[in-house]
Amino acid sequence: MGEPVDEESGEAGPLDLTPQASRLRRRAGRPLSTVFLLAVVAAVVFVLLRTLGDASLFFYEVDEAVSARAELGTERFRVVGTPQPGLVESHLDGQAVVVFTLCVADVLADVAHLGDPAELFQPGVPVVLQGSWVSGDPPGIENLSAAADDGWYLRTDHMVVKHDNDYRGDAAELESCGVGS
Amino acid sequence: MADSTTSTGSPGSRILGLTTLLGLAGLLLFAFALTEPDVRLHPTTGEEFGQFDAVRLLYLHVPMAVLTYVAFLTCAVASAGYLLKRGAWWDVTAHASAEVGTVFCGLVLVTGSIWGKPVWNTWWEWGDVRLMTTLVLFLLFTGYLALRRTPAEPQRQARRAAVVALVAVLDIPLINRSVEWWENRTLHQQSTLAELKIEDLTLFTLMLGFVVFGLVFAWLMLHRFRVGWLEQAQADRDMALAIAERHAEMETLDVDAAIGRTGGGK
Missing domain, CATH: 2.40.50.140 (Nucleic acid-binding proteins)
Structure with a gap:
């Protein structure tokens, strides 16, 4: 097994022992859950606006x-x-x-x-x-x-x-x- | 936290599950067969009126609404516990109760809508303050669950989720008190139990509903908690394994070369 290589410079560097989540998994997971979270926030805002707008009619x-x-x-x-x-x-x-x-x-x-x-x-x-x-x-x-x-x-x-x-x-x-x- | 358990079942949980199933069967029997429909004779017109068979949804909708409160309050208490103690037990409990509560809350909205059509003459009423605050609660905890899925360092994710839960749960007193505070902004009735406007078999069946859905909640919580605990144990095991592999890796390297970047270890 070779010496660890710095990804940015391409040179050999000190070994980072911190366990990290797979990069592939991060890339795949982020957009879906973030989009879902944004959709939920948008839905809450929609409901609040709709409720406040309709509240003047009630009653x-x-x-x-x-x-x-x-x-x-x-x-x-x-x-x-x-x-x-x-x-x-x-x-x-x-x-x-x-x-x-x-x-x-x-x-x-x-x-x-x-x-x-x-x-x-x-x-x-x-x-x-x-x-x-x-x-x-x-x-x-x-x-x-x-x-x-x-x-x-x-x-x-x-x-x-x-x-x-x-x-x-x-x-x-x-x-x-x-x-x- | 390492645990070799691979199942969420146990003799106790199986007994609880069986009791819950029997309870559900009993509740359905009482709710849909043994209790009478809500039919009254009008004192002036002499015509029959009331909620008729639609009243049977009372025995499902109301207990589920109460268990929604219980689940989210459990989540809030566990979230506060996590922020104070930073223990995995609190975090797993908060996550489990949020998931169970969201399921109950969704069912409350669905059964309420089904009940509303024959009784109110509408599936949904924008502007009804109890409906809207319940929908907001559902969305807030859906957001909570989405937040728990976003990639982040586990402790940070748990802290964020705990704060969201503590904010979201503030909606519960609004929902519960809305029929008193904004009486003219809701189609929902005021409390029946507080005014004791329910009696005999109707009251018994409603109480049975609380007990049975309490059992459903306990059973779901037990299993969801165990799933969360096993996930945590697996994550800890993976982490320990990754660290051990890295250490093993280090031992095979030329340490001087790795630290000083001077060697060409092979």
Whole structure:
């Protein structure tokens, strides 16, 4: 076995006894794991930006949305409330809508929701809707027994159900609000 | 640390594995057959409502979420232990719990999404603060695992990973408290257990879920820890071998020539 050779100068040099990882393995391992790490960092940044951007939409309660109606104007926002008994199927601008009334803290707001309601939509089970205020009356409002009927309605196109934390079956209590509460 | 063991199994771990399998079978039986679906009669309309069969995911999703916290908190404690004591045991424990926790966290996101579709009417909701903080936790620990794969001197890599774990784990209180702190920024419900809004077989099955997933966690941790310990032992053995080879190499050389660069040792 010959004398150790300095790799840069090509001359014989002192022997480095420190064990080193294989150079081939380093070259092969670095790009993949580093790219993956960068991808994860990019994903975290994306999620944070997306969340912060979307957070402004999340979400007004009905009473807040009613009192902020002038400021909200035609801006799109999310609103949470408890649907009141009564649902009317109708049409608005050629599209199928369901019309009902939302309630929070005994403040009511009428809603015309484009498309079908969520599968678990029920009076007393809070929903989160996405849409904006529209001046006027929604179609079929005269058939609702507990409508706000204040010359405004929420025109929404996205509905999610905010279920409660009660798993006691029939012993569970429903949100009570508005008429009959 | 030299160890001639080549398997991660032991009589104890096999008993634990068998118990875990039986527990999982029992949990699935209770969750999907013996408990009732969430069906209530509406007091006003008289219609049936509730979560129906989708509620059965409660018995998987919630225990997995709790075990995710346990795994990442274990990782944080072990990381702090490593930074204080610099022992391999702490580092291997931190790495093992991070891997197990990441698996649990991924499953929490998947089962949550599957549960969300029928109950919330959406697979995913950007802006839901609990969803987002959980996703961030998953990504942070995925990054932790990627960091552990980057080539670096082992002690330095372990130190970096420990610091990342201690930062990442700060997300857990945010996730857990988000439904109280930002009630209007999440579709997630508030705590059921804290308000005791669960009873009878539903409560029993949820508790069984905690026990069974606790066993799954223990079994996975045991094996992953042993894999990590064997890897460390192998790395130590390789290192000792490399040093011995270098020393043997030195003995065959003309030492004077090697040190003074004057000879031409052959």
